[in-house]
Amino acid sequence: MDFSEVIRKRRMVRHFTSEPVDPAAIERILDLARRAPSAGYTQGQSFVVVTEPQTRREIARICGEDEYIADGFDPFISQPPVIVVPCVSETAYHRRYQEPDKLDEAGNETEWPVPYWFMDVGCSVMGLLLAVVNEGLAAGFAGAPTSERMAELRRLLGIPDEVTPVGVVPIGHGAQDKPSPSLKRRRKPEADLIHRERW
């Protein structure tokens, strides 16, 4: 699909059919989504891909699907046939920046004015969301609502302690969506988002 069409079509979807997804499409999506930048080429991002129904139901429970349903949404986490869990390891970045070519003149690791691991996993998530649209499929996003639930998600999927799952991306065929209440906020005017020469 044309790049600009993919960008324009991308939406956060909260209603899917339970129609199966072609496994080959998922492999093509993952092959594109893994091509994201990372500071120092750390490649600290990773994905856990879940199709097993019982595990998907558990993930949905942990991510608060019941609360979404109580708010009038469809079971958008457990319904579609695939969930991808994007993860990132902060520790991998520190290890990378303690290598000789990254140490400063005093032999110290760089200061981190920005936690680039979270920015980089955002790059991976965007690549994933766009690659899904490119296959004519739809994706949503949900976080684990608390650190406790996040730890539960980590345990369920056997994710190492040093790795942070940043949320879950349900993937499937999109169905007629109930618009998120957040959309009442409307798109901000360009002047709020893009500043010329200075803020």
Place this chain on the structure above:
Amino acid sequence: MDFSEVIRKRRMVRHFTSEPVDPAAIERILDLARRAPSAGYTQGQSFVVVTEPQTRREIARICGEDEYIADGFDPFISQPPVIVVPCVSETAYHRRYQEPDKLDEAGNETEWPVPYWFMDVGCSVMGLLLAVVNEGLAAGFAGAPTSERMAELRRLLGIPDEVTPVGVVPIGHGAQDKPSPSLKRRRKPEADLIHRERW
């Protein structure tokens, strides 16, 4: 350009010609790059677009271009005709999640197990980098190396205290690149990045 071609062609570039860039191309890039997701549709991400040569030289100084040059790189921050500074406001997310539809039953703001503002600005950065490739142009990335330099960048561009510039994206026509030493690390094997059913 086809989406998969854009993803495959994206590279972090550290050498540009000083050839001008069509302003219409920059506008098309910004129009696509602003279409990124955000938690609660906060839209806390923004861009500062700089073309003025003196300001670009100042940005390059703040981001340590002299140190890059000392390491054998080209002046990749000041050389190309455009710099985009992606920014995000954490405060905007807290404001959004203190609105009635986002408070929990006890009337409290949600816990933030992940700083989603940084993940969201990563989505914006990825959209920007890809939109640049889609125009046949090239982009790089540099951070401000310390919190002090980051504050200097903020002052230079008049960015409000509550907004964090996460780095700078020089944009222009790519020239023959000196490969980054990080590339010696090679791409990780798929099994390190993609886990099936569980880690």
